[in-house]
């Protein structure tokens with residue numbers, strides 16, 4: 001099995017391109033973050049290794065970054081302003097500021113992708129993006145090929161186990177209403193993409209490919225005391241975790 005992969009090599013310069021574009025992506029993300037957290041100098045967590053790009057077959061690779069901000073500047077107006085600014089800089093943008101709970105925007109330009117979700121009621125904003133995907137591994141003929149070991153044949157999709165259940169949730173916490181404790185994006189369930197009518201992969205419109213539940217941040221549960229009252233009202237009154245007996 002390994003012999004077939006002996007000749008597989010990185011495409012010369014591809015990794016350098018990814019590094020360079022990763023730096024461009026970081027600056028773009030910081031440019032957006034400057035509107036949401038003025039004056040803060042922020043580290044931008046970047047994927048250490050190039051990540052598989054699900055929109056290419058065979059696999060191409062991209063760098064990806066995600067940033068979570070604590071901010072009171074995440075209003076729908078600010079998100080709208082950011083989208084307009086990006087559009088003026090040549091980005092193709094889409095904006096949804098119709099909900100009071102979350103305002104979202106995404107933008108593409110020259111293969112770069114940026115996304116933004118601001119939660120005004122939570123004083124929080126998440127943003128991130130990815131570099132243009134590139135061919136990173138190829139055989140000597142230049143045929144695109146994944147890295148060794150070869151990818152297994154497509155498996156049947158298995159939905160994830162919940163990260164927390166009624167029985168394991170912490171005291172004073174409730175299961176996330178959005179994902180019901182799964183922790184992963186309830187729409188795409190760990191995939192980051194959805195299949196459209198023709199079976200094509202489309203970036204998940206709920207998590208923008210981050211794969212994580214945007215309401216609980218992947219924890220699957222939320223502490224009641226941390227919630228604003230409008231959010232707490234959406235949850236049923238807490239009961240003691242099952243398995244514990246009240247005496």
Ligand SMILES: [Zn+2]
Pocket residue numbers: 185186187188189192193204205206207208209210211212
């Ligand atoms: Zn999703």
Ligand SMILES: [Zn+2]
Pocket residue numbers: 176177178179180181182183184213214215216217218219220221
């Ligand atoms: Zn959740």
